[in-house]
Amino acid sequence: MKNIILTGDRPTGKLHIGHYVGSLKGRVELQNSGKFDKSYIMIADAQALTDNFANPEKVRANVTEVALDYLACGIDPQKSTVFVQSHVAELTELTFYYMNLVTLARLERNPTVKAEIKQKGFGASLPMGFLTYPVSQTADITAFKATCVPVGEDQLPMLEQAREIVRSFNGLYGETLVEPKALLPENKSCLRLPGTDGMAKMSKSLGNCIYLSDSADEIKRKVMSMYTDPNHLKVTDPGNTSENPTFIYLDAFSSDEHFQKYLPEYANLAEMKAHYERGGLGDMKVKKFLNAVMQETLEPIRARREELEKDIPAIWEMLKKGSEEAKAVAGETLAEVKKAMKIDYFAE
Numbered sequence: 001m002k003n004i005i006l007t008g009d010r011p012t013g014k015l016h017i018g019h020y021v022g023s024l025k026g027r028v029e030l031q032n033s034g035k036f037d038k039s040y041i042m043i044a045d046a047q048a049l050t051d052n053f054a055n056p057e058k059v060r061a062n063v064t065e066v067a068l069d070y071l072a073c074g075i076d077p078q079k080s081t082v083f084v085q086s087h088v089a090e091l092t093e094l095t096f097y098y099m100n101l102v103t104l105a106r107l108e109r110n111p112t113v114k115a116e117i118k119q120k121g122f123g124a125s126l127p128m129g130f131l132t133y134p135v136s137q138t139a140d141i142t143a144f145k146a147t148c149v150p151v152g153e154d155q156l157p158m159l160e161q162a163r164e165i166v167r168s169f170n171g172l173y174g175e176t177l178v179e180p181k182a183l184l185p186e187n188k189s190c191l192r193l194p195g196t197d198g199m200a201k202m203s204k205s206l207g208n209c210i211y212l213s214d215s216a217d218e219i220k221r222k223v224m225s226m227y228t229d230p231n232h233l234k235v236t237d238p239g240n241t242s243e244n245p246t247f248i249y250l251d252a253f254s255s256d257e258h259f260q261k262y263l264p265e266y267a268n269l270a271e272m273k274a275h276y277e278r279g280g281l282g283d284m285k286v287k288k289f290l291n292a293v294m295q296e297t298l299e300p301i302r303a304r305r306e307e308l309e310k311d312i313p314a315i316w317e318m319l320k321k322g323s324e325e326a327k328a329v330a331g332e333t334l335a336e337v338k339k340a341m342k343i344d345y346f347a348e
């Protein structure tokens with residue numbers, strides 16, 4: 001069996017550092033690892049419309065932003081097929097057939113969807129498109145026979161749903177679809193990077209994100225005003241590092257080399273944490289170091305992004321080509337699905 005990656009993002013905003021360590025960085029490593037036969041990266045505009053259907057301009061504008069973020073981070077269109085979900089109509093057709101294999105009760109149990117419904121305050125006016133997006137996500141994954149789906153932790157229920165549909169389909173109609181596996185980052189701090197304000201999640205509406213496209217000044221301002229340990233009032237106070245976003249970010253981003261370069265009095269993060277925990281290390285010093293680390297990490301991404309922004313038509317051209325390629329692959333799977341379901345009346 002082939003090793004195939006498929007993953008994607010909803011284009012509802014520019015990507016931030018949570019996306020980067022949670023999934024993007026890993027995708028680039030996988031793309032370059034040579035261990036995969038194929039890698040597909042999808043801009044999930046149709047899924048984004050399930051809760052932004054009244055705001056198509058926003059989705060449209062962010063298709064370009066997300067594509068720029070991908071390429072800036074090192075997604076290479078020579079190695080990965082980058083495409084737009086709405087331009088692969090086969091995915092919608094697959095979704096319709098998969099709908100038969102999922103109950104309403106099952107969809108309502110999906111913890112991520114449940115949390116989103118609550119957060120968005122849909123109440124009784126919950127659009128069907130939104131509730132059923134995990135089924136469409138199953139179509140995205142299975143259309144490419146993906147074996148491996150690198151995503152953030154919040155996407156695990158979607159993968160569980162996809163596996164259930166695959167098993168149900170194969171059981172009813174014969175072995176056709178491939179069961180996918182999620183791939184999460186090993187570094188626990190990368191799983192869910194908190195916001196700069198200490199809230200559990202980075203979210204545009206909370207204004208607590210550092211974006212991949214932020215300027216050096218914006219990054220500095222955001223890092224220097226980050227939430228830390230509220231009980232660490234004086235430098236001499238013992239501090240908490242495990243629930244402190246500045247240290248969680250350092251867990252996710254810093255390396256021993258960063259210490260050698262910017263803060264050689266500590267050999268590594270463990271030493272710095274121990275100092276903070278016993279007292280005597282001030283937040284300002286931690287933030288200055290974190291700022292140096294973040295600047296070093298984000299500067300090359302921002303520089304590449306600025307270059308790419310100069311030729312937006314080239315971005316659309318790449319997406320068009322990728323979408324055509326994706327359409328051909330999804331079409332093959334759709335033909336197999338129709339054959340298995342005995343609706344291939346006119347096939348040769």
Ligand code: TRP
Pocket residue numbers: 006007008009010044047136137140141149151155
């Ligand atoms: N649900 C994902 C998100 O919110 C986007 C997505 C759509 C996706 N289809 C996918 C991710 C298929 C992985 C695989 O970002």
